[in-house]
Amino acid sequence: MFTAAGFEKTFEYIQLFKEGLICTVALSLFTVIFGFIFALVLSTMRLSDIRPFRFLAIDKEGRELEDGFPAMLGRFNPISFIATVYVEVFRATPMLVQLFIMYYVVLADVQFPEIKILGFIRADRFIPGVVALSMNSAAYLSEIIRAGIQSIDGGQTEAARSLGLSQFETMRYIILPQAIKNILPPIANEFVTIIKESSICYTIGVQEIMYAVSATKGATYRIAEPLVVATVVYFCLTFPTSKIIAYCERRMRRGDKR
Amino acid sequence: METRGDVLISVRDLQKYYNKGAIRALDGISVDINRGDVMVVIGPSGSGKSTFLRSLNLLEHPTGGNIIFDGVDITKKKIKDAFGNWKKLDIDLHRQKMGMVFQHFNLFPHMTILDNITLAPIKVKGIKKEEAEELALKLLDRVGLKGRANDYPIQLSGGQKQRVAIVRALAMEPEVMLFDEPTSALDPEMVGEVLDVIKELAKDGMTMVVVTHEMGFAREVGNRVLFMADGKLLEQGTPEEVFEHPHNPRLQDFLSKVL
Numbered sequence: 001m002f003t004a005a006g007f008e009k010t011f012e013y014i015q016l017f018k019e020g021l022i023c024t025v026a027l028s029l030f031t032v033i034f035g036f037i038f039a040l041v042l043s044t045m046r047l048s049d050i051r052p053f054r055f056l057a058i059d060k061e062g063r064e065l066e067d068g069f070p071a072m073l074g075r076f077n078p079i080s081f082i083a084t085v086y087v088e089v090f091r092a093t094p095m096l097v098q099l100f101i102m103y104y105v106v107l108a109d110v111q112f113p114e115i116k117i118l119g120f121i122r123a124d125r126f127i128p129g130v131v132a133l134s135m136n137s138a139a140y141l142s143e144i145i146r147a148g149i150q151s152i153d154g155g156q157t158e159a160a161r162s163l164g165l166s167q168f169e170t171m172r173y174i175i176l177p178q179a180i181k182n183i184l185p186p187i188a189n190e191f192v193t194i195i196k197e198s199s200i201c202y203t204i205g206v207q208e209i210m211y212a213v214s215a216t217k218g219a220t221y222r223i224a225e226p227l228v229v230a231t232v233v234y235f236c237l238t239f240p241t242s243k244i245i246a247y248c249e250r251r252m253r254r255g256d257k258r
Numbered sequence: 259m260e261t262r263g264d265v266l267i268s269v270r271d272l273q274k275y276y277n278k279g280a281i282r283a284l285d286g287i288s289v290d291i292n293r294g295d296v297m298v299v300i301g302p303s304g305s306g307k308s309t310f311l312r313s314l315n316l317l318e319h320p321t322g323g324n325i326i327f328d329g330v331d332i333t334k335k336k337i338k339d340a341f342g343n344w345k346k347l348d349i350d351l352h353r354q355k356m357g358m359v360f361q362h363f364n365l366f367p368h369m370t371i372l373d374n375i376t377l378a379p380i381k382v383k384g385i386k387k388e389e390a391e392e393l394a395l396k397l398l399d400r401v402g403l404k405g406r407a408n409d410y411p412i413q414l415s416g417g418q419k420q421r422v423a424i425v426r427a428l429a430m431e432p433e434v435m436l437f438d439e440p441t442s443a444l445d446p447e448m449v450g451e452v453l454d455v456i457k458e459l460a461k462d463g464m465t466m467v468v469v470t471h472e473m474g475f476a477r478e479v480g481n482r483v484l485f486m487a488d489g490k491l492l493e494q495g496t497p498e499e500v501f502e503h504p505h506n507p508r509l510q511d512f513l514s515k516v517l
Contacts, residue, residue, distance in 0.1 A: 153364075158360065163354070163426070
């Protein structure tokens with residue numbers, strides 16, 4: 001299965017793995033940054049209180065109706081609805097399908113510049129990869145953000161509102177500062193997940209670690225040894241990252257006990 | 259003791275239904291709260307006392323009825339202004355004038371005591387930071403916690419937290435204070451220190467509505483006592499009338515259990 005000669009041959013192509021490592025890290029970093037920004041937008045949309053048909057649910061005396069069709073219409077929030085549909089669709093379909101749709105359908109006719117990032121990463125493959133991964137992880141990240149905000153005790157909102165703070169001020173001064181602490185660790189964990197999931201981008205020819213495995217296989221006719229190397233590289237990437245996250249999490253929790 | 263002033267909050271036929279009327283948390287409550295009143299609300303658990311109190315500043319939105327506070331019906335989404343034009347009712351404006359104290363304190367854990375108290379005056383009323391802090395320290399001094407201004411809520415005992423929560427509400431200089439079982443979450447030895455603060459406020463003439471299980475306190479401090487059960491207001495009167503000469507059998511039964 002594994003032979004010393006096989007490893008020797010594989011190590012001749014170690015440059016490919018080095019480039020793959022850099023590509024994977026770049027892919028993950030871009031994804032988590034764009035994914036987070038997009039997730040912020042999504043969770044804000046989901047938690048928004050925009051009800052354009054509210055006026056239909058107010059009776060002549062100026063009171064809000066409780067039930068019936070107009071009341072349902074009055075409660076309808078199209079912004080939140082769109083965000084919910086997005087999140088559910090992206091969480092309920094395979095990453096591979098989303099990636100292929102993005103690469104072969106949505107961005108098929110887009111002319112990407114013929115540049116090579118860092119001298120070896122092809123932009124026309126890399127950018128669709130980042131877009132697809134970001135859109136997918138945004139769906140998950142937005143749920144993390146939403147859960148973090150909703151995990152804050154309702155009494156906090158009640159206390160703030162009873163003091164006369166508006167909904168926005170309550171969010172800004174009371175809820176978000178407390179929610180951030182709950183949100184950061186799972187977001188960091190999502191980063192680790194993205195590192196692993198980015199391997200799927202090899203299917204559209206992004207030159208990340210799995211691409212290096214495939215290229216080495218083609219040149220050496222060995223598969224076991226390149227896979228071992230890839231496994232080690234992934235592990236060395238994700239294991240320390242998750243340990244650092246766990247350490248930061250412990251530090252943050254210590255702050256709570258003051 | 260007669261009522262002390264003009265009507266501040268007028269509650270008319272207040273209803274709160276759940277499941278389209280299957281559960282009636284509030285079933286037609288009508289009562290006038292006058293300026294200077296210390297109104298104590300008693301009753302068995304699940305009687306709707308807290309729902310009633312929380313409806314007064316619309317933390318619970320009533321299904322029906324009216325709450326007229328300072329001449330404005332705050333249950334409406336839209337009101338007519340002085341010129342007869344419809345405008346949106348800004349509930350935040352009215353909530354500023356109603357201080358609320360909760361059973362579980364609800365202090366903001368990520369802020370110091372001082373910031374807890376000055377946040378709303380600074381952000382909502384637009385008072386200068388120095389002025390807000392001066393007022394906060396003055397109020398903290400009144401409840402004996404001036405030295406804790408820069409501590410965080412987690413460093414305080416339950417009784418201290420509740421005293422800070424009272425100060426936080428007072429810092430907005432409200433016209434009425436609403437207390438939702440302010441001593442129910444406290445250890446027995448801390449109940450007294452919180453009740454003393456509320457008594458002080460009563461002496462100063464603050465209008466208050468207090469939901470409580472402390473019958474001794476209700477008797478001593480309240481000038482009006484309401485007895486609620488099953489979402490209905492079954493009996494009301496002076497502490498003497500309610501505690502010494504109860505008419506309603508539910509009230510008699512309740513008092514025989516708690517006194």
